[in-house]
Amino acid sequence: MLTRSEAPARPQILYSCYTNYSREGEQFVPEHVFSYQLAGTLLLDEGSQTHALVPGTFRFLRRNHLVKFQKQLPADGSEFRSLSVSFSQDMLRALAQEYGYPAAARQPPGTAVLALPDHPLYQSYLASLRPYEQLALPDHAALLALKAREAVLVLLQVNPELRDVLFDFSEPGKIDLEAFMQKNFRFNVAISRFAYLTGRSLATFKRDFERLFRTSPSRWLVQRRLQEAYYLLKEKSKTPSEVYLEVGFEDLSHFSFAFKKAYGVAPSKLLGAS
Template sequence: MPAFATDPPRSPILYSCYFNVSREGEQFVPEHILSYQVAGTLFTNDGDREQVFREGDLRLSKRNHLVKFRKQPPENGEFKSLSIALDQQTLRSFSLEYGYQAAQHRASREAVVELELNPLFKSYLDSLQPYEQLAQPGNEGLLSLKVREAIMLLLKSRPDLQDVLFDFAEPGKIDLEAFMSRNFHFNVQLRRFAYLTGRSLATFKRDFEKIFQLSPSRWLQQRRLQEAHFLIKEKGKAPSEAYLEVGFEDLSHFSFAFKKMYGVAPSRL
C-alpha cells in the first residue's frame, strides 16, 4: 500500500513494501498521514519543492494536497514505510473531547512537513512493529487508540500543528488561473482540480473556459505538451522521463499527441 493513496486506507495503520523502484506518479492526499521511513528512500514533489526522506525520517503529509513521489528501495533490499492515517472523523472526535481547534485557517502550499524523530515517537513506532497482529479483526479499538496516540504525540512535539490537524474547512474558491498554471502537471481527475479550487465540477468547467478559452482537458494536454517540449529540447530530458513529469500516464499516448502537435516524435527532437 502506498504512503499516499487516492482513497482513504481501509486500516489506519499500514506498511508499504516494494522491491523495485516505484514511480507512483501523482497523488491526491485525502487525509493527514503520519509516515515513518523504515528502509529505502522516498522522493516527493508538491510543485513548489522537492524533498527526500531516508531511513529513520518522519513526515506528516497534509490532506487536500497534490504530491508526486518516487520510492527507491535500498541496494539489494526493499522499500518499507509505516503510515498512520489521521482521518477527519477521528480528529473531529478528538477535538470535541479535548477542546482542540484551529486558531486560524492556514492556506499553506506546503504539502509534506518534516518532523523530528524524538524518543517519544521512537517508542510509539516500536509499539507498532507487530502490525500483523494489530491488523487482525477484533483489534479495531486498539487501532483507534494508536491513532489517537499519534495525534497526541504530534501536538506535544509540534503544538503549531493544531492549526493543521483541526482545520476542518473545505478548500475555498481560489484563483483558478494561478492554481492551474502551477499544478497542470499533476495527473488527477478534473473533479479533484475542481474540489481544490473550491468549485463544483460544473462551475470549474464553466470558469475554466471563460479564463482559458479552451476546455480543461484540451488545455491540460496542450500545456503539458508545451512543458514536455521544453524539458526535452532545452533541458535534455528523455521522453520516458518527460511524459511522467508533465502528467501523462502512457508513453505511447504522449508520443502520439506530441507528434500530432509538433509534427515530430519526441524522440526525434
Template sequence: MAVLEGDNRSGQILYSCYHTRSRQGEQFIPEHIFGYQLAGTLSMNDGQKEYIFKEGDFRFCKRNHLIKFSKQPPRTGDFKSVSIYLDQETLRNVSLEYGYKAEKHIKGDPVLQLKPTKMYENYMNSLIPYDQIGQFANDHLQALKLKEAILLLLQTNPELRPVLFDFSEPGKIDLEGFMQKNFHFNVELKRFAYLTGRSLATFKRDFEKIFHVTPSRWLQQRRLQEAHYLIKEKGQAPSDVYLEVGFEDLSHFSFAFKKTYGVAPSRV
C-alpha cells in the same frame, strides 16, 4: 516490517514495501499523514520544493495538497515505510473530547520533516505486530492507535495543533493561476475543482470562460507544450519527461506528442 510487494493497508494505517523504484498513486493528499521511513528513500515534490526522507526519518504531510512522489529502495533490500492517515472524523472526535481548536489558519510547507524522538520510534515499533499478522485485530484497537498518534504529535510538536484541527475546506481561488502552476499533477478534474473551491460543474464552466477550451483538452496541450520544451531545450529524455508533465504512460504520451508535433518525442 515484513510486508508484501506494494501497499498493505489496514484501515487508516498503510505499510508500503517495494522491490523496485515506484512512482504511483493519485498525486493528492486527502488526509493528514504521519509517516516513518523504515528503509530506502522517499522523494516528494509539491511543484515548488522537493522533500527527501531517508531511513529513520519522520514526516507530516498536510491534507488537501498536490504532491508527486518517488519510492527508491536501498541498494540491497526493499523500500519500506508506514503511513498513518489521520482522518477528519477521528480528528473531530479528539477535538470534541479534549477541546482542541485551530485558533488560526496555518499555511506553510505542505510536507514537514519531524525531529526524530524516542516516543515516535516507540510508537511506530508498537505497530509491528499488526503488520506481521496483516491487519488490526479490530476497529476499536486501530482507533486507539490513531488517537495515540494524534496526542503524540500534539505533545511533541504543539505547533501542529492549528493544522490538525483546521476543518475548513479550500475556498474559491484564482483558477487560471492555480492551473498554470499545477497542470503537471496527474489528478482527476474533480480534485482540481475541489482545490480551487468549486463544484466540478462550476469548475468546467469557469475554466472554459478563461481558457476557451475544455479542461481535458487544455491539460493535454499544456503538458505537451511543457514536454516539448523540456526535451528540446533542456535535453531531457522522453522516458523521464512524460511522468514529470502529468501523463500516465509513455505510449499515450508518445502518441499524443507525435500527433501534435508531427514527430516522435525521441526524434526531437
C-alpha cells in the same frame, strides 16, 4: 500509500515494503498522515518543491494535496520500508470533542510535506508500533484506531502548532486558479479533483477556467503538458519514456500521438529534427 486519487481507503496504520523494484506514481492525499522512513528513500514532489526523505526521517503530510512519489530501494538492494499513520476527519472530530479542542479556522494553503525533527516521544511511539506490524487486518481495527489516536496526541505534545492544521475541518477555499493550475498541471487527476482543490463546484471551475484561459480545462491540460514535454525533451535531453508520466500522460502511445499532432514530429525524433 495511495497510488491514484480514486484508490480505496487506506488502513489507519500502514507498513509499506518493497523488495525487488522501485515504484513511482502520484496520489491525492485525502487525510493527514504521520509517517516515518525506515529504509530506502522516498521522493515527494508537490509541484513546486521536492522532498527527499531518507531513513530516520519523520514527516507530516497535509490533507487535500497532490503529490508525486518515487520509492527508491536502498543502495544495497535491500527492501524499501516506511510506516504511515493516517488520521480520518471523523476520528479527529471525535478526539477534538473529547479533549476540548475547538475547530480551527480555515488554514491558508501551504506546503504538503512538513519535516518533523526527531524527538524521544516520536521514537517511543514508533517502538510501541513494532508489535503491531502484522495487525493491519479488520479484526484489529479497534486496536489500530487507538494507536492512531495516540499518534495525534503525540504530535500535539511535540508540535502544538499543528493543532490548527489537524482540527481545520473546512473544505478547500476558493483560491487563485491560474497559480494552482500552473503548479499542478502535471498531476493526472480528474477535472472534478482540480475543481474541489480550488474551492469550486465542477460547473464553476469550468466557467472560471474558460474565462481565464480561453479554452476548456482538458484542452489546456494537454497543451500545457505538451509544452513542458517539449522543453524536457529539447533542453534537458530526456527520453519520451522518462517524460510522459512526469508531465501527466497516462501512457506513452497517447503521449506520442498527441505530441506528433502538436509539433509535427514524434517525440523520439525531436533531437534529430533540430
